[in-house]
Amino acid sequence: MIQKNPFKQAMVNTLQKPEFEELRPGIKVPAKETILTPRFYTTDFEAMAKMDISVNEEELQAILEEFRTDYNRHHFIRREEFAQTWDHIDGDTRRLFVEFLERSCTAEFSGFLLYKELGRRLKDKSPVLAECFTLMSRDEARHAGFLNKALSDFNMSLDLGFLTKSRSYTFFQPKFIFYATYLSEKIGYWRYITIYRHLEQHPEDRIYPIFNFFENWCQDENRHGDFFDAIMKATPDILNDWKARLWCRFFLLSVFATMYLNDIQRSDFYASIGLDARDYDKYVIEKTNETAGRVFPIVLDVDNPEFYDSLEVCVKNNEKLREIDASNSPTPVKFLRKLPAFISNGVQFLKLYFMKPIRVDHLEGTVR
Numbered sequence: 180m181i182q183k184n185p186f187k188q189a190m191v192n193t194l195q196k197p198e199f200e201e202l203r204p205g206i207k208v209p210a211k212e213t214i215l216t217p218r219f220y221t222t223d224f225e226a227m228a229k230m231d232i233s234v235n236e237e238e239l240q241a242i243l244e245e246f247r248t249d250y251n252r253h254h255f256i257r258r259e260e261f262a263q264t265w266d267h268i269d270g271d272t273r274r275l276f277v278e279f280l281e282r283s284c285t286a287e288f289s290g291f292l293l294y295k296e297l298g299r300r301l302k303d304k305s306p307v308l309a310e311c312f313t314l315m316s317r318d319e320a321r322h323a324g325f326l327n328k329a330l331s332d333f334n335m336s337l338d339l340g341f342l343t344k345s346r347s348y349t350f351f352q353p354k355f356i357f358y359a360t361y362l363s364e365k366i367g368y369w370r371y372i373t374i375y376r377h378l379e380q381h382p383e384d385r386i387y388p389i390f391n392f393f394e395n396w397c398q399d400e401n402r403h404g405d406f407f408d409a410i411m412k413a414t415p416d417i418l419n420d421w422k423a424r425l426w427c428r429f430f431l432l433s434v435f436a437t438m439y440l441n442d443i444q445r446s447d448f449y450a451s452i453g454l455d456a457r458d459y460d461k462y463v464i465e466k467t468n469e470t471a472g473r474v475f476p477i478v479l480d481v482d483n484p485e486f487y488d489s490l491e492v493c494v495k496n497n498e499k500l501r502e503i504d505a506s507n508s509p510t511p512v513k514f515l516r517k518l519p520a521f522i523s524n525g526v527q528f529l530k531l532y533f534m535k536p537i538r539v540d541h542l543e544g545t546v547r
């Protein structure tokens with residue numbers, strides 16, 4: 180029997196629309212910072228300003244010209260495809276959608292803040308780099324703004340000013356900023372383009388129009404990645420020695436492992452757009468690893484079956500950790516119960532770190 184009781188109807192709607200904690204009405208409390216959430220960075224601006232980039236000045240100039248062209252000036256415009264309600268995306272899918280948009284918006288915004296500050300601080304001392312950073316911050320502001328607008332389709336948004344003040348910032352030396360941002364731009368490129376191409380093949384899975392924007396959008400990320408590639412090539416010391424090989428290994432592994440754990444935990448989101456999270460991540464990792472080989476002296480041996488075996492152990496550990504977190508035990512008890520999973524994660528990370536990487540620096544100058 181179909182009940183037309185409005186009270187009951189309201190109850191069903193509340194159930195179907197997951198509740199989020201709010202700072203103010205409609206403004207979402209940002210997700211708790213954990214080791215797996217997008218990070219905010221700061222760096223040694225003086226050291227960055229003093230960098231001599233003259234060996235690769237020509238390439239950097241060419242990239243600056245591309246940034247000035249501003250190919251996506253008219254791309255991020257919300258047209259009629261957004262003008263409808265999205266209440267049919269409900270329940271868990273809705274929660275996962277909001278989470279995906281929030282994570283992406285936070286990551287884009289973190290890029291905006293860092294690039295904006297670099298543009299400002301380098302302005303008088305290193306004008307080419309400064310302008311590149313400023314123009315990249317323009318792109319990231321668009322990306323973050325577009326994602327935040329998308330959140331408002333789900334009656335939520337982020338207070339980016341609040342985020343700026345409330346988040347903690349990780350300090351990295353310039354070279355670590357380069358490794359980390361290079362990888363996050365390139366992995367961002369592969370993530371967006373892979374979703375876009377999948378939906379091109381499967382229009383039935385296009386449940387929300389933001390994905391239609393990913394093709395041009397990811398070209399911004401690709402250009403940003405190329406900029407960091409060019410900077411690293413301008414300062415070859417940060418690529419050439421044994422320390423560089425160890426650090427590149429560390430950053431590749433951290434970026435891949437973080438993405439894998441995050442995405443597998445949210446497999447249902449990927450399933451809602453017709454993607455298998457594991458297949459998607461393995462493809463993105465393979466492509467990003469391959470791309471990184473154009474500048475990094477090593478890449479990871481991601482074809483070695485042990486690579487994903489270890490990551491799967493971490494996936495299991497994380498499931499346990501979340502279960503314990505959700506339980507009612509007092510904090511010290513929770514900690515003790517979590518300890519074995521923490522230790523196991525550490526062991527797997529070391530195992531992964533010490534897996535023999537693939538040297539590619541001898542290929543310098545050849546087409547890869």
Ligand SMILES: [Fe+2]
Nearest residue numbers: 287319322400
């Ligand atoms: Fe971006």
Ligand SMILES: [Fe+2]
Nearest residue numbers: 364399400403
């Ligand atoms: Fe970017």
